[in-house]
Amino acid sequence: MVGASAAGLTAADTLRREGFTGTLTVVGEEPHLPYDRPPLSKQVLAGDWQPHRTTLRPAADLQRLRLDLRLGCRAVGLDPITRTVTLADGERLGYDGLIIATGLRARRLPFGHDLAGVHVLRTLDDALALRAELLAGPRLVVIGAGFLGSEIAATARGLGLDVVLVDVEPTPLARQVGTRVGELVADLHRGHGVRLQLRRRVAGLTGERGRVTAVVLDDGTRLPADAVVVAIGSVPATDWLAGSGIPLGDGVLCDHTCRVAPGVYAAGDVANWPHPTAGGRVRLEQRTNATQQAVTAAKNLLAGPDGATRFTPTPFGWTDQYDTKIQIHGWAPADSQVEVVDGDPQTGGFVALYRSDGRVVGALGWNSPRALLHHRRRIADPDAV
Amino acid sequence: MKITVEEDRCVGAGQCVLAAAEVFDQREEDGIVVLLDADPSDELAARVRDAAIRCPAMAITVAE
Numbered sequence: 001m002v003g004a005s006a007a008g009l010t011a012a013d014t015l016r017r018e019g020f021t022g023t024l025t026v027v028g029e030e031p032h033l034p035y036d037r038p039p040l041s042k043q044v045l046a047g048d049w050q051p052h053r054t055t056l057r058p059a060a061d062l063q064r065l066r067l068d069l070r071l072g073c074r075a076v077g078l079d080p081i082t083r084t085v086t087l088a089d090g091e092r093l094g095y096d097g098l099i100i101a102t103g104l105r106a107r108r109l110p111f112g113h114d115l116a117g118v119h120v121l122r123t124l125d126d127a128l129a130l131r132a133e134l135l136a137g138p139r140l141v142v143i144g145a146g147f148l149g150s151e152i153a154a155t156a157r158g159l160g161l162d163v164v165l166v167d168v169e170p171t172p173l174a175r176q177v178g179t180r181v182g183e184l185v186a187d188l189h190r191g192h193g194v195r196l197q198l199r200r201r202v203a204g205l206t207g208e209r210g211r212v213t214a215v216v217l218d219d220g221t222r223l224p225a226d227a228v229v230v231a232i233g234s235v236p237a238t239d240w241l242a243g244s245g246i247p248l249g250d251g252v253l254c255d256h257t258c259r260v261a262p263g264v265y266a267a268g269d270v271a272n273w274p275h276p277t278a279g280g281r282v283r284l285e286q287r288t289n290a291t292q293q294a295v296t297a298a299k300n301l302l303a304g305p306d307g308a309t310r311f312t313p314t315p316f317g318w319t320d321q322y323d324t325k326i327q328i329h330g331w332a333p334a335d336s337q338v339e340v341v342d343g344d345p346q347t348g349g350f351v352a353l354y355r356s357d358g359r360v361v362g363a364l365g366w367n368s369p370r371a372l373l374h375h376r377r378r379i380a381d382p383d384a385v
Numbered sequence: 386m387k388i389t390v391e392e393d394r395c396v397g398a399g400q401c402v403l404a405a406a407e408v409f410d411q412r413e414e415d416g417i418v419v420l421l422d423a424d425p426s427d428e429l430a431a432r433v434r435d436a437a438i439r440c441p442a443m444a445i446t447v448a449e
Contacts, residue, residue: 010438017434038396038441056443287441288400295438318398318441325397325416369397369416376403 002075002085002240003101004028006036006290007268009056011099014298016065024067025093027085029102031072032124033062038287040127041151042320046158047131051124075102078244080261097301100241100252100266101294104234104285109143112205117212117227121148122234130229134159138226141215143202145172147319149231150185154321157192164223165189166197166215176317177328177364180338181352184345184366185326192322197221234285236270251283257308258297265297276312277361277382278331286317312382327372330354330362330379338364342371351375386430387448390418394444401445404436405429409445418444 001008004026012024028034035054043049062069070087077086078098085093106120113120117138119130130152134140140156142149145167153165169175171182172189186196201218205228215223236251246260247253251272258265258273266272268290272283284293292313300308318327336354343350349367353360359380365372388408397416401409408429410419425433430449437445 013438036443288398288439291438291441316398316400316441318396320396327398367415369399370411370413373399373402373411 001026001099001101002078003099003103003237003268003270004030004034004069004071005101005103005268006034006056006287007101007103007294008099009034010291010294011101011267011298012065012067013057014295015302018299018302020302022096024065025070025095026067027070027073027075027087027093029072029074030123030125033057033059033071035124036287037122040124041121041148042155044124044127045121045131045134045152045155051128054124075240078241078246080245080264083263096263098264099294099297099301100246100260100264100270101268101290102237102240103269105237106230107233107235109202109205109230109232112207112212112228113230114210115205115207115212116210117225118205119227119229121152121229121231130227133227134161136226137161139224140164140227140229141166141223141225142229142231143167143215144231144233145169145174145196145198146231146233147173147176147317149229150189150321151319152229152231153189153194154192157189157194158322163193164195164197164215164225166200166202166217166223168199168201170198172196172198173319173326175334177326177332178334178336178338178354181326181364181366185321188322188324197223234269236272236283238270249281253281256310256312257300257305258293258311259300259305259308263301265301267293267297271297273311275382276310277380284315284317286315288316289313310383314376314379314382323367325365325367325369327365327369328362329364329372329376330360331356332362332364336361341375343368353378386425386427386433388420388423388425388433389446389448390420391444391446392417394442395440396442396444398441400439400441401436404439405432408433409436 034056074088106122252266254273354362
């Protein structure tokens with residue numbers, strides 16, 4: 001396994017459960033024991049959880065997996081012909097089977113990241129550095145109102161900070177849930193005192209003596225800032241595969257069984273595969289997908305191409321902001337028709353169905369977990385397509 | 386098998402219910418896990434393990 005987060009560790013776990021008794025090496029770039037990322041922008045940033053609470057497995061469970069766990073260790077190359085992974089220190093690891101689970105890196109602005117006070121949030125260390133910054137009570141500007149940026153804005157408001165949330169789209173979460181529900185997310189943030197700057201691009205960051213002082217928008221608006229979080233998406237961590245012959249596009253290109261090349265599979269945020277109800281290839285940046293895909297990839301690696309099963313999940317994602325939980329099963333394309341089928345957005349929780357070409361492709365719940373599960377069955381079954 | 390759930394870790398995703406509705410349910414108001422059967426029969430074992438793996442908050446522990 002290259003990648004020691006949710007997908008890499010779940011793949012290792014699955015291989016053992018399925019009876020694999022050989023050597024299992026897990027290579028992870030970060031020095032920490034494998035940990036979970038969703039709490040970083042919420043409980044960890046808020047200070048409600050100590051970092052160790054994000055650990056993916058208790059030490060005893062890790063022991064039981066009998067891993068050769070290489071932490072703080074970066075893979076820098078792969079030769080799928082000789083079946084060799086090269087590490088940053090020059091060591092070469094041979095393999096019979098490989099699972100690529102290197103996940104994502106935070107996308108950065110082309111400017112400004114050299115200034116103190118400018119952060120991204122992808123790793124535990126990122127979260128702790130940002131938390132230390134927020135404790136000083138800065139005026140905070142969050143650039144990007146996707147899941148991560150919106151959650152960071154909500155957490156920062158919970159800490160009592162002055163927060164501006166900037167996005168190029170007309171609402172927060174527009175790409176994730178469309179603008180109809182996005183308007184409600186905008187209201188949620190405004191109601192909690194976040195100032196929104198929508199339909200705005202960032203033209204630049206200003207600094208003094210190496211420290212950020214403001215975010216400048218494309219209409220000339222200057223947002224004074226003592227701290228800035230750049231949450232403008234992620235890029236698949238595939239740089240180490242450049243020139244390897246492994247097919248790359250938006251991530252590692254797999255077939256419908258998560259297979260990339262002979263003996264090579266991919267899982268989690270980095271994996272891109274053809275999905276029957278998505279109308280083409282997809283790559284999902286979702287916590288539940290990391291584990292589900294890792295289970296399938298590991299089983300298919302053991303089974304070989306002839307015994308492999310297709311990976312056809314109905315996706316699931318969620319976000320917690322303030323006291324609101326938004327959950328999405330299936331797909332929520334921006335151009336779909338959105339119909340509220342349960343509850344009332346004006347008064348509280350609701351469930352909305354997303355239709356594309358007349359077909360139900362997704363269901364979204366707003367503080368309605370149980371009702372949402374009931375409506376989930378209306379989503380077109382990927383295995384029937 | 387012996388199942389324990391940690392309510393304060395649960396994020397109400399409902400993946401456990403999708404995996405094994407005989408064993409797991411959710412509270413109506415916030416979706417937090419409700420354990421219907423802490424010691425289910427062996428024929429449910431595979432689906433209970435699946436529920437534990439699918440849980441995005443690692444709120445389910447299965448001791449065998």
